[in-house]
Amino acid sequence: MIHIFGCSASERVKVTKCYGDFLSEMMQTTLNLQAAGCGSNRRISRVLSKMVHDGEIASDDIVIIQYTETTRNEFFTANKETHPQINFTDNIQIREDYNTGQIIRYKANAGSWQPNRVESKFFKTYEKYFLDTNFEDENFISLNYNLQCMLAYNKINAYFLIINGYTPSTFDTIDYFKDRCINVPDPKQNNLFIDDGHFHEDGHRLVADIIKGKINEK
Numbered sequence: 001m002i003h004i005f006g007c008s009a010s011e012r013v014k015v016t017k018c019y020g021d022f023l024s025e026m027m028q029t030t031l032n033l034q035a036a037g038c039g040s041n042r043r044i045s046r047v048l049s050k051m052v053h054d055g056e057i058a059s060d061d062i063v064i065i066q067y068t069e070t071t072r073n074e075f076f077t078a079n080k081e082t083h084p085q086i087n088f089t090d091n092i093q094i095r096e097d098y099n100t101g102q103i104i105r106y107k108a109n110a111g112s113w114q115p116n117r118v119e120s121k122f123f124k125t126y127e128k129y130f131l132d133t134n135f136e137d138e139n140f141i142s143l144n145y146n147l148q149c150m151l152a153y154n155k156i157n158a159y160f161l162i163i164n165g166y167t168p169s170t171f172d173t174i175d176y177f178k179d180r181c182i183n184v185p186d187p188k189q190n191n192l193f194i195d196d197g198h199f200h201e202d203g204h205r206l207v208a209d210i211i212k213g214k215i216n217e218k
Contacts, residue, residue: 003032003057005044006066009166010035011092013198020064022208027062027215037092038105040072041140041168045147052154063151063158064182064211070140070168071133073106073126079116086115137170144171152176159214161207163187165197182214 004010004020011033012018024031034047044065051057078101081087087095095102104119111123151158152174160167160177164186173181184207187193192203199207 001030001032001058002027002062002064003048003051004035004064004066005048006035006064006161007039007068007072007166008035008037008092009068009163009198010064010066010161011037011198013037013090013092014194015199015201015204017201017204019199019204019207019211022205023064023211026208026212029062035066036096036105037089037094038072038107038110039068040074040105040107041067041070041143042072043074043103043105045143046074049147049150052150052156057156059155059157061157062215063156064161065158066161066163066166067140067144067168067171068166069107070136070170071108071131074103075106075122077101077104077116077119079119081115137168140168141170141172144168145174148174148177159211161211182211184210 002020002024010018010020018033018035020031020033020035036043044067048063048065057063076098080097080101081095087093095104106123106126108127111120111127114120114123159180159182160173162181162183165188185192187199187203192199192206194200194203
């Protein structure tokens with residue numbers, strides 16, 4: 001099985017297939033797509049760590065991690081929306097049910113498009129008074145180090161997908177992952193995006209080819 005973790009850059013935004021779909025076909029295996037619209041590195045760490053803890057990733061599985069901007073975050077809300085137009089954008093889920101409420105996802109200017117006035121005000125207040133880029137960059141260094149150590153300790157067959165404009169400048173690897181980084185050609189310079197930040201279908205296919213080539217080297 002192939003597990004994909006990332007933000008909407010790894011999702012099926014305005015396409016029918018993402019690179020995870022193409023890669024699973026190439027590798028003749030199944031896909032667990034854990035990429036999330038408006039997703040964050042915190043979500044990647046939370047979901048992936050729990051899956052490893054619960055034994056949901058087999059020794060022969062492949063894990064692809066696509067980090068995103070360090071300032072993104074996620075929060076629990078007691079407000080549980082049910083309307084599809086609120087929970088989905090371009091058929092991509094941007095809220096997820098959790099216990100009695102939901103997890104909502106923050107990125108820059110997210111307060112401007114939240115349907116709930118309380119959540120909108122919360123995001124705007126958080127962004128204005130409680131967000132510092134340097135602090136989030138430092139938090140990412142810790143998150144990334146801890147996640148890599150956990151993955152290495154559990155011998156998880158994981159790779160990091162490096163995408164210009166998404167991968168944080170403070171990204172670094174421990175020795176276990178020195179040869180497990182997969183570099184994607186600059187998407188904007190190589191016309192791989194369908195919009196400001198999402199691959200078109202041929203772009204996804206190219207990314208899948210690059211990932212497969214790196215995996216085959218191991």
